[in-house]
Amino acid sequence: MSAQVDTSGGKTPLARLQTWWSNPWGRPRFLVFFTWLYVLWSLVPVAIAVLFGFNAGRSRSTWQGFSLRWYYQDPDLSVLHDPSLRDALLQSLKLAGLTMLIATPLGVALAIGLARWSGWGSRPANFLMLFPLVTPEIVMGVSLFLVFVYLFGFVQLGTQAQLLGHVTFTISYVVIIVRGRLFAVGREYEEAAMDLGASQWQAIKMVLLPMLAPAIWASLMIAFAISIDDFVITAFLMGDQSSVTIPVKLYSAARAAPSPALNALASILLFASMLAITIAILVMGRSRREEGAQGSAVEDFARLDL
């Protein structure tokens, strides 16, 4: 700002405007305004929706005071006491927890394999790994549905099929996160360990895995967040009402049976994924600081091609 004031002193308003416009180091005010407006537009509707989860009345458009009625106080309609809402919450947590625990170890193993295997077929394999990230979810959902119904009939639609489906697509995210870290670490540490007499397995267990720890923690959290957020694949692989998750419940009830309890349920989902992501960012940030890297973990996160 100060450079602008210095150069424009004592000129006509038009000339001053011209200096301001052609100053390559000046701050573009339109962009400042536009960007903050965008941020408001993208977050305020959600904030309002969270707020109405705390509304004392039944309305979702008139504020009637703060209460926790829709979370646990209402004996029939709150998230805690309405069986359909409570079951959706429990199913979501169960599915995301299991997915996280299954997809992360598999993904880590796969990433180590893909990064350290340079023979024939490694490039197509690396390429194929990206497929689930770009396939429209409905294609994936329909495919898995047909596979489980016609091909692998022993997999029950419902929690089993949902779990397999979630693991299938979260693995790709785990692989991408861990592989990025593997490239950063390089092979030298493993090779040094093996020169010092470690077996291959010992080198992985005692050298590589501890160095991958931040990426593994971040993967756990991100697998959880992605799984709990998923709607399309969950919906296609749903069996009966017992396998409804929060997003599926939101989809079916948002127009048919709206209530502030639904907002409360959605808010719980929001808090859960935000918590997981915050932990992931903090873990990645701490490992960066320990290594004395520049910049912030948030920027790393933004560059991660999710």
Added chain:
Amino acid sequence: MAMGVSDPIFGDSLPVWNPLRWDPSTFVEVLDDLFTGQLGVVFLRTLAYVAAATVLSLLIGYPVAYYVARHAGRYRVLLLMLIIAPFWINYLMRMLAWVNLLTTDGYVNQILMFVGALDAPREWLVGKHETVILGLVYGYVPFLILPLFAALDRIDQRVIEAARDLGASPAQAFLRVTLPLSSQGVLAGCVIIMLPMFGDYYTATLLSGSPKTNMIAKLIEQNINASAGGSTGAALTIVLMVFVGLLMTYYLYSVARATREARS
């Protein structure tokens, strides 16, 4: 296995594995409907929605990404966090938020009536094209901003200064240096949001719920969930898959190239 889209579920929804014995009648029916019948209308509507939403997203996303990458200064990390936040807010919750705002007595109608733009509340949620497009833009803009941000962030500031030193006006420098250098990011970002938009059926269902605004994926959902429609649904999925296949191939190719460049 996950890519088993090509599962040939023709005929009466029983898989037939021998390619020589495939019965193409359902497929032909679907293709026929696509070019001459009702399905063609839905397909064109999907194309129009996706095109409109992508252009709008680009108009909104480019300035934001540009500002954050080049000028945000000490607010950079904060802004990035705020821009990433919608990624981790459930899509359906974000649509639910708009359902709340757009109801007959919702805030949007209240504000528009307060400023005098509307005389009576408008029924936003019943088969309005603009509402569906708004929903798509709202839903997918963040996914466009990040690749754009990455592309703009990579541009060397000195290149732009050089252009200015050589006599280019700010507009010229932008049009002839910044924009071409960010074109990879623009294309990647557009593809990244178009892919899920083609597979989107929930936005239109939640924000309009009328057959007038159905997108192609909605028909897939209806057919797969109907007891006898499995084969039609599968055939539709293949049509969609072939169509988005081009976009996917392009995207994967550009990612692979970027990875190669980063490694070398």
